[in-house]
Amino acid sequence: MKLSEILLRLDAFSEEATIIAAEPWNPSSRAHVIEPPESGLVADMERDGMVYFLEIAIAREFKEDWPGEECNETFCERLIQYAINDA
Template sequence: MNLEETVATLDSLGDDAVIHAERPWRAESRAVVLEPDTSDGEEDLDHFLEVEAAREVVVAWSGHRGGRLPNRTQVFQAVVHYAEWDSYIEDR
């Protein structure tokens, strides 16, 4: 699965799961979702973000935009921005 597809499935992932992905973090980057303390042979992938944190990014995105819901591309951009910069993406 690629990173964009993985981020699009946040609602179906376990709360404690962690997303790992190949750098640079682009839509087509390979990604896996692992439970905490599991490497499962994915040493070539970097820690991307905890699922719970990614969900919080989506809630914050919506809150900063008057409750508007983001589309798939906006979710992906917001989550990658947070993973890279540890800050929420600004309203554009």
């Protein structure tokens, strides 16, 4: 799954889930949502070149502050920048 597909569907995932993605992060990065308690899966994904990106709860908070209702490619880019610089 692409990172942008996950970011545009945040409400489809559990609040406790975590997003991991392949670096360098961009909308087309390979990504996966890890639902707890699948901590062993995180280690497998990290061996596959993916790293922690953000928790779904944090991404939803960012979305709540997003101006307007539409979450699009610009939203994805800004959330990626947030994850890189501020999370």
